[in-house]
Amino acid sequence: xxxxxxxxxxxxxxxxxxxxxxxxxxxxxxxxxxxxxxxxxxxxxxxxxxxxxxxxxxxxxxxxxxxxxxxxxxxxxxxxxxxxxxxx
Amino acid sequence: xxxxxxxxxxxxxxxxxxxxxxxxxxxxxxxxxxxxxxxxxxxxxxxxxxxxxxxxxxxxxxxxxxxxxxxxxxxxxxxxxxxxxxxxxxxxxxxxxxxxxxxxxxxxxxxxxxxxxxxxxxxxxxxxxxxxxxxxxxxxxxxxxxxxxxxxxxxxxxxxxxxxxxxxxxxxxxxxxxxxxxxxxxxxxxxxxxxxxxxxxxxxxxxxxxxxxxxxxxxxxxxxxxxxxxx
Numbered sequence: 001x002x003x004x005x006x007x008x009x010x011x012x013x014x015x016x017x018x019x020x021x022x023x024x025x026x027x028x029x030x031x032x033x034x035x036x037x038x039x040x041x042x043x044x045x046x047x048x049x050x051x052x053x054x055x056x057x058x059x060x061x062x063x064x065x066x067x068x069x070x071x072x073x074x075x076x077x078x079x080x081x082x083x084x085x086x087x088x
Numbered sequence: 089x090x091x092x093x094x095x096x097x098x099x100x101x102x103x104x105x106x107x108x109x110x111x112x113x114x115x116x117x118x119x120x121x122x123x124x125x126x127x128x129x130x131x132x133x134x135x136x137x138x139x140x141x142x143x144x145x146x147x148x149x150x151x152x153x154x155x156x157x158x159x160x161x162x163x164x165x166x167x168x169x170x171x172x173x174x175x176x177x178x179x180x181x182x183x184x185x186x187x188x189x190x191x192x193x194x195x196x197x198x199x200x201x202x203x204x205x206x207x208x209x210x211x212x213x214x215x216x217x218x219x220x221x222x223x224x225x226x227x228x229x230x231x232x233x234x235x236x237x238x239x240x241x242x243x244x245x246x247x248x249x250x251x252x253x254x255x256x257x258x259x260x261x262x263x264x265x266x267x268x269x270x271x272x273x274x275x276x277x278x279x280x281x282x283x284x285x286x287x288x289x290x291x292x293x294x295x296x297x298x299x300x301x302x303x304x305x306x307x308x309x310x311x312x313x314x315x316x317x318x319x
Binding site for chain 1: 120121124127128129130132133136205206252253255256257260262264265267268310311313314317
C-alpha cells in the first residue's frame, strides 16, 4: 500500500532516531526507501519545519533529528495507536 | 401534555447520569480525534471527531429534555439555562418533541458519519448524506413509529460499524481494538433493547440504558489504553 506523506516523514525521522539521532544521507535514503529526488524534497520540508538539521561529523555531512522531530515521532505513534484501536 | 418519560420513577436522574458519562466519553474521543487531525491534516480524523461531537450533542439534547421532563422545570422559576427555555416555550409540547428530534437526528448523523469514515466513503457520499438527512427528517415528521424506526436504523448503522471494527480487530489482534469492537457490538444490542424500552417502558428501558452505558464504558476503556500506551 502506498505510504502517505506523514508516514514517509515518520519513517525518515525514525531512521535517525534508531541510529542515535544522526544518519548519513545515503543511509537515510535506503532506510526511508525513497529516491534521491524525493528524499531531497522531504529533507527540505523537514528542515523548514525544524524537524531535522544538518550537522558534520569528522568532516562528513550528517542529518540529525531535532527535539521537535522526536516529538513528531511520539505524536505519530499516538495517531497510529488511535488509528489501530478504532479501525480508521 | 405529551408524556416523554420512559423510565420508571426510581430511575429518574440515573439515566441522565448515565448519559452524562456517554456524553463525556463522546466528547473526549471527539477532541482527541480533532487533535490528531490538527497534527496529521488527514481529513478522516476531522470527520470522525465531528461525528463524535454530534453524538455528544445528541446526548446533551436528550439529557436536557429528560431533566425538564423529570423535574417539571417548566413549572419552576429558576434553573439556570432552563429558565430561558421556560420563558420561550411556556405551555408548549413542541419543546419536548424538538429535544428528542434533535437527539435522534444528531445520533443518526453521528453514526452515519462514523460509518462513512470507516468505509472510506466520506468524499464520495455527500449525496448519500443529503438524502439520508432528508429521509431522517421525513421519518421523524411523518412516522407514527418514529422511536422504532430510529432505534432500528441506529442498530443497523452500528451493525455495519461493528463489522468494520471486527475486521480491524481480526487484523490487529490487540486488546484496544477488541474493546472498541465489543463497544460497538454492545451499543448495537442496546439500540435493539431500546425498542421495547420505549414502547413498554420500565425495566426494559432501564436494561437498554445500562447496556448502552456498558458499551460506552468499553469504548472509554479502549480510549484510556490508547492514551496510556503513548505516555
